[in-house]
Amino acid sequence: MIPKEFKDETDYRNIPREYLNSNIPKGRGMVKWQPFATLPEQFETIQQYLIDQNKIDRPILSDDQLSELNLQLHQALHIEQYITIEYYQSGWLEHITLKIKNIDMVHMYLEGYSLNNLEIIKLSLFDITRINPYNP
Numbered sequence: 201m202i203p204k205e206f207k208d209e210t211d212y213r214n215i216p217r218e219y220l221n222s223n224i225p226k227g228r229g230m231v232k233w234q235p236f237a238t239l240p241e242q243f244e245t246i247q248q249y250l251i252d253q254n255k256i257d258r259p260i261l262s263d264d265q266l267s268e269l270n271l272q273l274h275q276a277l278h279i280e281q282y283i284t285i286e287y288y289q290s291g292w293l294e295h296i297t298l299k300i301k302n303i304d305m306v307h308m309y310l311e312g313y314s315l316n317n318l319e320i321i322k323l324s325l326f327d328i329t330r331i332n333p334y335n336p
Contacts (some may be wrong), residue, residue: 255291282334
């Protein structure tokens with residue numbers, strides 16, 4: 201009557217409806233959750249909590265790593281090649297490909313031309329975590 205693959209299944213939701221006992225009621229589905237939809241701010245807050253759980257702390261780099269990044273930045277500036285930079289922004293690690301225009305060591309930021317639309321991008325040197333050569 202019921203196929204072997206569903207014989208040992210303990211969760212009825214994984215069994216097709218035609219193999220279930222027809223006397224068991226289907227239930228109200230999502231209708232039972234309608235009263236909770238009266239507080240949309242609560243849903244937004246919970247959604248924001250879920251997003252914030254996946255955020256990471258700013259990576260802490262050693263002095264050796266910082267000097268290596270500094271060397272890579274200056275090499276890319278003098279060679280005038282595109283590089284891919286991994287940087288920290290608001291709890292996430294982002295990637296951008298650019299050609300370095302200027303490194304401002306006084307204000308600790310980097311200016312570069314983006315690969316896609318050649319606009320000037322400014323990045324804080326404190327946010328950079330990794331530099332890789334650009335491979336198209």
